[in-house]
Amino acid sequence: MTTHDDTTKPVPHEGPGHSAPYPTSRLAPAFQAPELAAEIARAEGMLSARTGAKLRVIADQIKALQTEARKVLDEAHEEQALTRAECHFKRRPGQIYHLYRRGDGRTFFSMLSPADWGEAPPDTFVGSYRLENDYSWTPTEDLADADDTGAMITQLLHIGGLATGE
Numbered sequence: 001m002t003t004h005d006d007t008t009k010p011v012p013h014e015g016p017g018h019s020a021p022y023p024t025s026r027l028a029p030a031f032q033a034p035e036l037a038a039e040i041a042r043a044e045g046m047l048s049a050r051t052g053a054k055l056r057v058i059a060d061q062i063k064a065l066q067t068e069a070r071k072v073l074d075e076a077h078e079e080q081a082l083t084r085a086e087c088h089f090k091r092r093p094g095q096i097y098h099l100y101r102r103g104d105g106r107t108f109f110s111m112l113s114p115a116d117w118g119e120a121p122p123d124t125f126v127g128s129y130r131l132e133n134d135y136s137w138t139p140t141e142d143l144a145d146a147d148d149t150g151a152m153i154t155q156l157l158h159i160g161g162l163a164t165g166e
Helices: 033-083 149-159
Strands: 096-101 107-110 124-131 137-139
Touching: 033 137
Parallel strands: none
Antiparallel strands: 096 107, 096 124, 124 137
C-alpha cells in the first residue's frame, strides 16, 4: 500500500495484479522458500565455523598468556628468594656472588666460590649469580648464553628495509 500526498490513509495498489507495490528487478534471481532456507543454513554454518575458529585462536592466546604469567610469577618468586638471602656486604651490580644454604634452611650470599673453599664449603652450595644493573639475578650458567635479541631486531629491520645504511 502507498500513500498519496501527506495523508495518512493508505491507498491500495493500483497496478495490475501480477505486479508488486514495491520496486523489483526481473534480473534478480528468484528464490523459493526451501532454497532460501538452505542458503541461510549454509551462511549460518559458515558463520559458526568462522566464529569457532576465531574463538579457538583466542583460547590458544589465553593459554599462552597464562603460561607466560606463571613463568613470570615463578621468576619473581626466585628473584625474591635471592634478594632476601642474607648478605653481610654491599651488593654491587656486575659482581658474581655465590649462594649457600645453611643447615637450618636459611640462604646467604658469599663472595667465596666453592673452589675458594678448597671444594669443601662449610655450607651447601646452591649456585652462583651475577647481580645485574636492575638488581635482578642471572645464574652464571646462563651468562654464556648469547642474547640474540639485538641480532633478531637487526634482521627484522633489514627485512623491512629499515636497517641503518639503507
